[in-house]
Amino acid sequence: MNKNIYKKFISKRSILALAVANAFTAQVAIAEEVDSDEAIETITVTSAKRVQNIQEVPIAVTSVSGDDLVDMQINDILSLEKAVPGLTVASFGNNPQAILRGAGAAGTTDIAVPIYHNGMYLPSSGQALAGYIDIERVEVLRGPQGTLFGRNTFGGLINVITKKPDLEDFDFGVAVTGGDYDLQKLEGFVNVPLGENVAFRLTAADEQRDPYVENVNNKKAGLKDSDYSYVRAQVLFQISDDLSVNVGTSYWEDTANGNLNWAYKSIGVPLDKDDPTRINPIDGFIDPRMGTYTGCADGDRPGGRSQAGNICNGDEYADIVGGDYTIDYDYTPDRKLEETAYYLNVSWDFAGHNLNVNAAKFEYESKNIMDAEFSGNPAWIDGTYGTRNSHQVDLTITSTHDSAFQYVLGAYLFDDTDSDNKSAYIFGSLEESWYGYAGATPETPSWAYWNSEGYGGTKSTALYGQATYSLTDKLNLTAGIRYTEDEREWTSSNTLPWDASQRLGPDLPTFDYTDREKTFGDDEHTDYRIGADYQLNDDVMVYTSFSTAYIAGAVDNVTHKLLDPQENEAFELGVKSTLLDGSLRLNSAYFFGKQEGLTTTAFIDKGDGVAVATQIPGGSIDSEGIELEGFWDVTDSLVIDFGISLDMSEYDEFNVSTGNLVVGGVQPIGVDEVDADGNGVFVMDGKNTPYTPDTTIGVGIAYTFDLGDMGTLVPYVHTYYNSGYETNRAPVFFGEQDSYTKIDWSLTWRSAEGDWSAKFWMNNASDELITTYTEILSRARVAKDYAAPRTWGLRVAYNF
Structure with missing residues (x-):
């Protein structure tokens, strides 16, 4: 074990030690007082590559059923955190990022907490924006899971599992939702048995919604809207009692304006309170402007974009329009996300084993061209585009015989080195200027000559296995290992020609790769897990584990080798209990x-x-904390669910560049070090990691009123408290999200037969302003991204 980890183990903060001791003692004490009748519903999961009761799985895993997703109004990954203690989802343009136990907060060369879909890894975080439609459950595994999954899982993973075709009955369902911001959503499914051994299932949805963010300059250019379509088709072949094959395909398209590439709301420039000619991001104040501040009676101030105008001249767009959900940009976003996926699952039971083959191919494209100077002037646009085609196969053999020794063996192949996998950040002008944008107009942008494109990808091969041996009826020992080989390649194009006439046009530019060589790198790594679980009695299990994780480093352009990988060594101690006659x-x-x-x-x-x-x-x-979650059937009518997270993760050794806070060669106040080129850094050692609040508490309460022949009425209230967190890697004062309490509620009527339902819901009823991301733009301008304001709607459904 790493010496630093050992030192940390023997010097635990008293608050966490006390919390662990109290949780353990309380669970054992309650269990000793009662007998378990297993009153609450048993949750089965496949997080350990076999079907198990969640209470028997010796890892921290949260399972959210499809029904719970609907009841809690969780429509996609961006709202999943309220159901999972310790999970934070940050919003980076089209790329949501999940953070668990500090992982994903900073500095990885690939996704630290990836999204899996039916056990298949999604290589681009933008693919996670597909909505939750006709879902069986979502499993969130916390901590490294490399000995059972083929790729990454540095800090955990989120596995979205869809409903499969059913051989038994013809079935269908439909739901219609309307709400504020002119929300219109239609979703449904149909399940059709085609004989005794074949079934077909079709799922589809379409959603339209006006923007949360109003654009007072260009009504068509509001942000945070929805224009989304999804369809999924599956065919199940039950070839024999022991052999089944499920094939499927899905397609989704999102053409809404969505979000900017960065945060959408510019709030101003951070200046020093005593000397407004200096940038001060540590304890300054925000000067609310976009444009420059030059020639004023009280002197010039740094920062701001000249394209937005001059405050001192009274230019129209130099000031920032008021309102957290109001902007005044001119450019109408050019945005499209599109994914086509193909799935294959083969399951074969033979001789006390199960052979499971999962295969998938993803074709994902994204484009997001937006206003770059954050004003109403037709000056700059920028954006990203990319293609991410990939395919993968995961083969596992799982023991199913009755034995003290159980095991899983697996092989995993992943490849996204398709030559079409090109991506770029691009910048362009909508008006002529003396520095190379001759002929540019809003209809025919001129793309910057310094733009370049790149393409490449990764081939990854992994062999893994995990085994559990029952030493006694109560004590199990677990060991697992994964060996991974990663090969990465990358090349970049030549920049665009200087001749502006060759860079004009509304379409994206075409790049030239003549004489450009690929950079290759490879690495291999071994991860492992060791653990034990002990059944104290029929209702309480304690477990412990030590596990490692790995993400391959980036390719070094000089040595043509992979740089050092990111590695995680993690210890976990847990208690799982079913208490109070099985009701808790x-x-x-x-x-x-x-x-x-x-x-x-x-x-x-x-x-x-x-x-x-x-x-x-x-x-x-250094990551450290405690998580607690539970579900309590208090009475036949009253149900309470809850989750608590105490997270004390912090940077151990970490520096953050000041980047664009350097204005006119003058360093901002508070920089710890400065290099020869004038770039400075903040030393973050010992400071909290971003997006990791010290405390989160979520409590949901539902009560069922029996209306007899008229059905049931269920009010549900979910309260989520967050102690606050940093929304930027640097210790800037404008990056602090204060503590808040968010309340969601709904009122659901269900018919006596259970077929029909109507639900009125309101999310963020407390109308909290929640910052999800803070960006420092060029010329020291600061922009923020906010979660949705208060929203409401009515969902009417039949059998769905």
Whole structure:
């Protein structure tokens, strides 16, 4: 075990030690007082690559059923955090990012907490924006899971499992939802048995919604709207009692304006309170403007975009329009996300084993061209586009015989090195200027000559296995291992020609790769897990584990080798219990770990005694906390669900570049170090990691009123408390999200037969302003991204 982890283990903060002790003692004490009748519904999961009762799985896992997703108004990954203690979902343009136990907060070269879909890895986080439609359940596994899953799982994973075709009965369902912001949503499914051994299931949805963010300059260019279509088709072949084959395909398209590439709401420039000619991101104030501040009677102020105008001249767009959900940009976003997926699952039971083959192919494209200067002037646009085609196969053999020794063996192949997998950040002008944009107009942009494109990908092969041996009727020992080989390749194009006439046009530019060589790198790594679980009695299990995780480093352009990987060593101690005559399910987990090799800013000597700031692997995070979740059937009518997270994760050694806070060569106040080129960094050692609130508490309460022949009426209230967190990696004052309490509620009527339902819901009823991301733009401008305001709607459904 890493020495730093050992030292951390023997010097635990008293608050966490007390919390762990109290949780453990309470669960054992309650269990000793009663006998379990297993009154609450048993939840089965496949998180350990076999079907198990969630209370028997010795890892921290949360399972949210499809019905619960509907009841809690969880429509996609962006709203999943209220059901999973310790989960935070940050919004980065088209790329949501899940953070668990500090993982994903900073410095990884791939997704730290990936999304899996029916056990298949989604290589782009933008693919996670597909809505939750006709879902069986969502399983969230916390902590490294590399010995059972083929790729990444650095801090855990989220596995979305869809409903499969049913051989028994013809079935169908439909739901219609309307709400504020002119929300219109239609969703449904049909299940058709085609004889005794074949069944077909079709699922589809379409959603339209006006923007949350109003654009007062261009009504067509509001943000945070919805224009979304989804369809999924599956065919199940039950070839024999032991052999089944399920094939499926899905397609979804999102053409809404969506979000900007960065945060959407510019709030101003951070200045020093005593000297407004200096940038001060540590304890300054926000000067609410977009444009420059030059030639004023009280002197110039740094920061701001000249394209937005001059405050001192009274230019129209130099000031920021008021309102957290109001903007005044001119450019109508050009945005489209599109994915086509193909799935194959083969399950064969033979000789006390199950052979399971999962295969998938994803074809994903994204484009997001937006206003770049955040104003009503037709000046700059920028954006990203990319294609991510990939295919993968996961083969597992799982023991199913009755034996003290149970095991899973697996092989995993992943490849997204398709030559069409090109991506780029691009910048362009909508007006002529003296520096290379001759002929540019809003209808025919001129793309910047310095733009370039790149393509490449990863081939990954993994062999893994995990085994559990029942030493006694109560004590199980578990060991697992995964060996991974990663091959990465990358090349970038030539930049665009200087001749502006060759860069004009409404379409995306075409790049030239003549004489450009690919950069290759490869690495191999072994991860492992060791653990034990002990059944104290019929109702309480304690478990412990130590596990590692790995993400391959980026390709070094000089050595053509992979840089050092990111690694995570994690310890977990947990208790799972079913209490109060089986009416209460109460699970808790304590964790700590060390994440190393994270991409951080460092000063490198160029060889002439001059140090410059660059990005290297070498940063680290200490993660530590406790999670508690439960479900309590208080009475036949009253149900309470709850989740609590205490997270004390912090940077161990980590530097953050000041980036665009350097204005006019003048360093901002509060920078810890400065290099020869004038770039500065903040030293973050010992500070909290972003997007990891110290405390979150979620409590949901539902009460069922029996109306007899008229059915039932169920009011549900979910309250979510968040103690606050940083929304930027740097310790900037404008990156702090204060504590808040968010309330969602609904009122659901169901018919006596259970076929019909109507639900009125309101999300964020307390109308909290919640920052999900803070960006520092060029010229020290600050922009924020906010979660949705208060919304409401009515959903009417038949059998769905």
